[in-house]
Each structure stands twice: as structure tokens, then as C-alpha cells.
Amino acid sequence: xxxxxxxxxxxxxxxxxxxxxxxxxxxxxxxxxxxxxxxxxxxxxxxxxxxxxxxxxxxxxxxxxxxxxxxxxxxxxxxxxxxxxxxxxxxxxxxxxxxxxxxxxxxxxxxxxxxxxxxxxxxxxxxxxxxxxxxxxxxxxxxxxxxxxxxxxxxxxxxxxxxxxxxxxxxxxxxxxxxxxxxxxxxxxxxxxxxxxxxxxxxxxxxxxxxxxxxxxxxxxxxxxxxxxx
Amino acid sequence: xxxxxxxxxxxxxxxxxxxxxxxxxxxxxxxxxxxxxxxxxxxxxxxxxxxxxxxxxxxxxxxxxxxxxxxxxxxxxxxxxxxxxxxxxxxxxxxxxxxxxxxxxxxxxxxxxxxxxxxxxxxxxxxxxxxxxxxxxxxxxxxxxxxxxxxxxxxxxxxxxxxxxxxxxxxxxxxxxxxxxxxxxxxxxxxxxxxxxxxxxxxxxxxxxxxxxxxxxxxxxxxxxxxxxx
DNA sequence: GGTACATTTCGATCACCGTCGAATCGTACG
DNA sequence: CGTACGATTCGACGGTGATCGAAATGTACC
Numbered sequence: 181x182x183x184x185x186x187x188x189x190x191x192x193x194x195x196x197x198x199x200x201x202x203x204x205x206x207x208x209x210x211x212x213x214x215x216x217x218x219x220x221x222x223x224x225x226x227x228x229x230x231x232x233x234x235x236x237x238x239x240x241x242x243x244x245x246x247x248x249x250x251x252x253x254x255x256x257x258x259x260x261x262x263x264x265x266x267x268x269x270x271x272x273x274x275x276x277x278x279x280x281x282x283x284x285x286x287x288x289x290x291x292x293x294x295x296x297x298x299x300x301x302x303x304x305x306x307x308x309x310x311x312x313x314x315x316x317x318x319x320x321x322x323x324x325x326x327x328x329x330x331x332x333x334x335x336x337x338x339x340x341x342x343x344x345x346x347x348x349x350x351x352x353x354x355x356x357x358x359x360x361x362x363x364x365x366x367x368x369x370x371x372x373x374x375x376x377x378x379x380x381x382x383x384x385x386x387x388x389x390x391x392x393x394x395x396x397x398x399x400x401x402x403x404x405x406x407x408x409x410x
Numbered sequence: 411x412x413x414x415x416x417x418x419x420x421x422x423x424x425x426x427x428x429x430x431x432x433x434x435x436x437x438x439x440x441x442x443x444x445x446x447x448x449x450x451x452x453x454x455x456x457x458x459x460x461x462x463x464x465x466x467x468x469x470x471x472x473x474x475x476x477x478x479x480x481x482x483x484x485x486x487x488x489x490x491x492x493x494x495x496x497x498x499x500x501x502x503x504x505x506x507x508x509x510x511x512x513x514x515x516x517x518x519x520x521x522x523x524x525x526x527x528x529x530x531x532x533x534x535x536x537x538x539x540x541x542x543x544x545x546x547x548x549x550x551x552x553x554x555x556x557x558x559x560x561x562x563x564x565x566x567x568x569x570x571x572x573x574x575x576x577x578x579x580x581x582x583x584x585x586x587x588x589x590x591x592x593x594x595x596x597x598x599x600x601x602x603x604x605x606x607x608x609x610x611x612x613x614x615x616x617x618x619x620x621x622x623x624x625x626x627x628x629x630x631x632x633x634x635x636x637x638x639x640x
Numbered sequence: 641g642g643t644a645c646a647t648t649t650c651g652a653t654c655a656c657c658g659t660c661g662a663a664t665c666g667t668a669c670g
Numbered sequence: 671c672g673t674a675c676g677a678t679t680c681g682a683c684g685g686t687g688a689t690c691g692a693a694a695t696g697t698a699c700c
Contacts (some may be wrong), residue, residue: 187497187500195425258495262495266492270417390502
């Protein structure tokens, strides 16, 4: 007689402010320790542990013991997807409270979001691709055009391998700081990896900051027509 | 200092069992009266009214007064999208409790889901399209291939107008009864409308049942290779 | 081995919120 | 105009769950 699968318990899991803050923090993609999550949520370690236990039992996060701390991460991309969708909905319905992205300029410029590039640079890249019709669509749903395919192949990416992944190839991901979309999905992740490999970008350890090399800045300006002040 | 937009309040709104049941019922797309939703959720009219007030204030649903009752519907396709994503996640994490879709055979065979076709027939159609590589992808993210474009154009649909819509052209929607996906999105909706126009299908008033005409059954078998016992 | 620290468990407190009974408002129907 | 019914409001009750203090586990570092 009951209609739905347990949307209720799942949503209730995300419905607590402390847990929601934890999940939002984990959306960046990197695993965080229980203590960090406690501070992130603004609760004591004990309550945090309780919440983490529930989230874990609910299948939303997974914890890995390493030494004397436990690193928690989102259980999978689909969880991140739901959270992003929720964020977008909150955006639209005006449920956002303040929400002025990161204060640090370096974070605003380029940072890691789950597994792809976010920040001004991420938004600029997607803008450039859509302006040249290499990616079409808007909002969350994006599609790679034929011109886009040749473009990313020229960049040295294996389109076939990317398409074979279960997750969507292209996806728009709402950027908190700019309130605009950047490129996520398999292609977004692969692009960032490619930037690393080419030495254009480097991940600052311990933070979400992605720093761009001089060569990278040059390349971005040339390829994407993106000019960023040093 | 706070990190996320108010995912928490939004999720908490969906986190109550009664409200979740209401939202799940509204996922079918047709507006329901407060009384119907109360019965659907298994609560009294007063508590239902309270819940509806909160959902409305939260921007998830919208109510229209008509005569002496109030018809409530989901505020928009994005709300349905989040709900579907949540359902999918609940599916994957095994949070589903029992959940044996509708009992009525007619409902199991073909019914309206929001604005597109669901049920065995809906699943079969998507199966047929993917088997012939007219639609590629899996899960929630689907893309129309070149072969698919010519196919639906031949069916008399205006692809340009469909792509111009803000919502995604193709989307997978998890079918409760079968636990498999059927075609949603702009194309899914347009297809159902086309079926109506061609006299292949008809919406049973007052229910979610979609009944198929003899001509429709013939056409479905011919075009999609779908054989359904009468 | 002993101390420090991260995490978890247990237990108790307390606030919030879902629930329903009774009453009110508004519309439809005769 | 009066009755019937759907929807909402008000008020009170009760239970679930978040929270933290205290204590227990387990790991690292010396």
C-alpha cells in the first residue's frame, strides 16, 4: 500500500542541519576526518559521531580507518548528484541563506569540486565551450557536440573510455561562489586530470585550492580565451 | 561562515513520512486535493493541512483553489527531478521497503508518470530505443543519437522545439513497479502527447491509467517491436 | 609501557514537531 | 437561507531525536 521507497528516511537523514553541513562539506570530494566534520558542522565530537554513524548506516557516506582517525567521504557520485540537485533547488526557491562562497581569492579562482574544477576558472571554461557550441544545453543537462568531440580529442582525451563510464559524460554543476554552472561529469573530471598531467594545474595539498602554473595560464588564455589576472 | 544553502530545511521538508508520501503521490504529475493527499499519507485532514502549508511555504508545491477544494501540485519539474533522484538513490542503497508498485494490472501496464508514459509499456519503449542505439546511456542520463533523431522526426515530432525547452530532452525515470527506467524529459512528454494525437493511447479520466487502442497496440508492435497481451 | 589524542559509547536532558480533537471559515447544493 | 462538506486554525499532548557530559576504546608517539 505504501507508495514510495524510503525517500523519507533518506531525506530526513539530510534534513538535520548538522548532517547537511557535513554532507555539504564532503561535496568537495575529499575525505574528511570525523573531527573536521564535527568542526564543520559546529557540534561536539560525540554528536558528530552519532550523525556520522547514521549517515553511514543510511549508505550516504563511507568511512575508512587510517591510523587513529577515520576518513569519511560521500558513498558515491550519485549521492553528490542528489546533493547538488538539492542545492540547485534551494537556489531557485530562494532558500539560500547568505551563501557568499569562499572568501579566499585563491579558492574563488580555482578549486576542486568533488573531482572536477570549480571556481571562476571552471565557470569560464564552460562559458568558453558553450560560446563555441562545443557543449550545448543549460543548467544541469549538457551535451557534447561533434565540434566538442574533436576538441577534447585534440586535447589528448580518450572519448571512448569516457563515454563508457556509468556516470554522465557532461553535467552542469552549480558553482556556489558565482552562482553559475561549471563542467562536471566524466568529462569534467578527465579535463582536470589532464590539466594536472600537462603541468597546467596543481592541487595544493590539504586544501581544495588548485593553483595554475604560468604555462597553464598561458594555455588557458590561448585555448579557452580565458584571461585571468595573476 | 555557513557553507551550504538550506539543503537542511528543504530535505527536512521531504524527510517526514507523511510529507514524503504526499510528494510521492504528486510525482504522478496530476494535482490532488488536500483530502486526497491526506488519505494518501494516512493522516487526518488537519495534519495534512499543516504539512501542505509547510510544503507550500517551502516552495515545493503550489496550491490552486478551485471551488471548495484546493488542488496541490509539485511546484515544478525540478522538484520532481530531485524526488526522482532521491528515489533512485533509495533504490540503490536498498532503502526501499517492499514497494510493489500498483496492484491494478491496467496501472502496471501503462500509466502517466508526471507528464510521460510509465509502466511496462514505458519501460518496453525505452528498452526498444536503447536496443537499437537510438538512445544511449543508462540510469538517469540519456542522450539521443543521430539515428534516434531521424526516428523521432519520422514520428512527426519537432526536434528543434523540443531541444529549445529548458528541461533535459531525454531523462531516465525509475519505474516503481518494474524497478527499471522509462523515458522522461521533454522527449518523453512529447512522445506521450503524440500517442494521444495519433489515437494510439487515451488517458482514463480521474485515474493515471493510459489505455491503448487496438490501433495503438498494432503500432507499438510494429514500431517498437513491443508485444503486449491484450 | 605510558601519555596524548581521536573516536566512539552510554546515559540523561530538553526542545521541537507531528498528531489529533474541537472549533472556524468558506464554498456548494438544495 | 440553511445544511453539508472541504479546508484551515487553534490548542494541547506525546514521542522522537539532537545534544552534550562522562567514560571507554583504540591508536600513535615517545
